[in-house]
Amino acid sequence: MNVLFYGIIIFLTALFIHFIFWKFYLPKNQTMALLVIFCIVLTLGVAISCNKAYCVNFLNILKPYGIIEYIQLLFLFSSLSLAYTVTYSAIEVDSPSLLIISHIAQNGKAGLAMSELEQLIMRDALITNRINDLLAGKFIALDNKIYIITPKGRVIANIFILYRKILRIPKGG
Amino acid sequence: MPLDYLRLFSPIISFFINVACNIYICRYYLSRLGLLKSIIIAFLIGFFILLTIEFYYLSNTAQACLDGAVSSFIANVIIYFSFGYCYFHFINLGETGRRIRILRELYESDRGLSEEEIMARYNAQEIFERRIKRLIASRQITFRGRRYYVNNSLLLLAFRIIVAIKYILFAKKN
Numbered sequence: 001m002n003v004l005f006y007g008i009i010i011f012l013t014a015l016f017i018h019f020i021f022w023k024f025y026l027p028k029n030q031t032m033a034l035l036v037i038f039c040i041v042l043t044l045g046v047a048i049s050c051n052k053a054y055c056v057n058f059l060n061i062l063k064p065y066g067i068i069e070y071i072q073l074l075f076l077f078s079s080l081s082l083a084y085t086v087t088y089s090a091i092e093v094d095s096p097s098l099l100i101i102s103h104i105a106q107n108g109k110a111g112l113a114m115s116e117l118e119q120l121i122m123r124d125a126l127i128t129n130r131i132n133d134l135l136a137g138k139f140i141a142l143d144n145k146i147y148i149i150t151p152k153g154r155v156i157a158n159i160f161i162l163y164r165k166i167l168r169i170p171k172g173g
Numbered sequence: 174m175p176l177d178y179l180r181l182f183s184p185i186i187s188f189f190i191n192v193a194c195n196i197y198i199c200r201y202y203l204s205r206l207g208l209l210k211s212i213i214i215a216f217l218i219g220f221f222i223l224l225t226i227e228f229y230y231l232s233n234t235a236q237a238c239l240d241g242a243v244s245s246f247i248a249n250v251i252i253y254f255s256f257g258y259c260y261f262h263f264i265n266l267g268e269t270g271r272r273i274r275i276l277r278e279l280y281e282s283d284r285g286l287s288e289e290e291i292m293a294r295y296n297a298q299e300i301f302e303r304r305i306k307r308l309i310a311s312r313q314i315t316f317r318g319r320r321y322y323v324n325n326s327l328l329l330l331a332f333r334i335i336v337a338i339k340y341i342l343f344a345k346k347n
Contacts, residue, residue, distance in 0.1 A: 072181055072252075101323060104322065121297070130275055149285070
């Protein structure tokens, strides 16, 4: 019970701090800020539970004991944090697929005509907003009205190109 | 003791088996199954491996220690599901991510691209058509009499959850 309980408690604490922090200040690089919060909370959570001075077990549930339980705690927290972080990227930007679904659903049983949907969805901002995100993240740079990929962007592109080659999947988007 | 370590790393081992199976299925059966089914099948194979290791461990655990072993099992299932979910997102990002597509277009161009050139290669029309095709193929929406209709859509549920989280975080209703 201890690893499951303490892992979830520490994760929920990190989420709570994230929600409160966002109310007062929205970081420029939200994903990085989220990862920093998760790392700090995990470190503090493990340090507190390891410290013999804090002998009282929360709600009478024993603290994790031994290297195996602490490694499992680390796996549990890391996996939940990563899952939340990748979900957050969908919260941060508007997904075209979700926008399509929501516009059609708003019309209920009447459905939505093709022409109306095209007018609602087909905006150049779908691309230009993402270009601006890439510029802000320094994955690309603008040089005399030409966009060029930076070394950081090259690393990311390489990962996806290589993996799609391994899977033998054609270009996406 | 070795069993304890096997058990500790069981979600990680299962996850790597999941990935290996996904690579194999995609390379040889992609045209028959499609990407989504290949991800699901590989995930289920990994999950089966996880369950096998866990049940073997539980069957060798003393009755007195069963409580702790069961909660540890639940933790391992959560770990495996979370990593599986992250992997699904990683594949999906390569498949549908606009930023990834833009990066790849720039990567493949020797001298960089202007905004007009990016739009010529990848634009809102293409995004719209690809998404619609994918949504119809996965039965999230249907197209009848030149109108689109939502089915009982998992994506619609995902959208509502995201709107709720956005409201909590940013106090925005859209």
